[in-house]
Amino acid sequence: MWTETDNTLTRTFRFPDFKVAFSFMTDVAEEAEHQQHHPWWSNEYNVVSFRLHTHDAGNTVTDKDHALAAAIDQLAAEYGGQ
Numbered sequence: 001m002w003t004e005t006d007n008t009l010t011r012t013f014r015f016p017d018f019k020v021a022f023s024f025m026t027d028v029a030e031e032a033e034h035q036q037h038h039p040w041w042s043n044e045y046n047v048v049s050f051r052l053h054t055h056d057a058g059n060t061v062t063d064k065d066h067a068l069a070a071a072i073d074q075l076a077a078e079y080g081g082q
Contacts, residue, residue, distance in 0.1 A: 009061055009066070011072070039068065052068060
């Protein structure tokens with residue numbers, strides 16, 4: 001579940017292994033480019049963490065962040081992310 005703290009949406013996903021996590025990240029990159037809204041993220045082995053906020057809106061959470069978060073959730077479900 002996404003958490004909103006200090007004007008940032010955050011969430012961490014775990015995948016079966018690094019290859020699955022990396023494939024998920026590749027699809028997220030394509031979606032972020034499509035939405036023209038790019039997340040901060042980190043990856044360590046099978047764990048991918050995100051922080052979302054909109055720079056153009058003073059680093060606050062906007063509809064753009066919620067839209068990308070929803071797309072990320074959908075992709076994570078397809079890859080078995082928890």
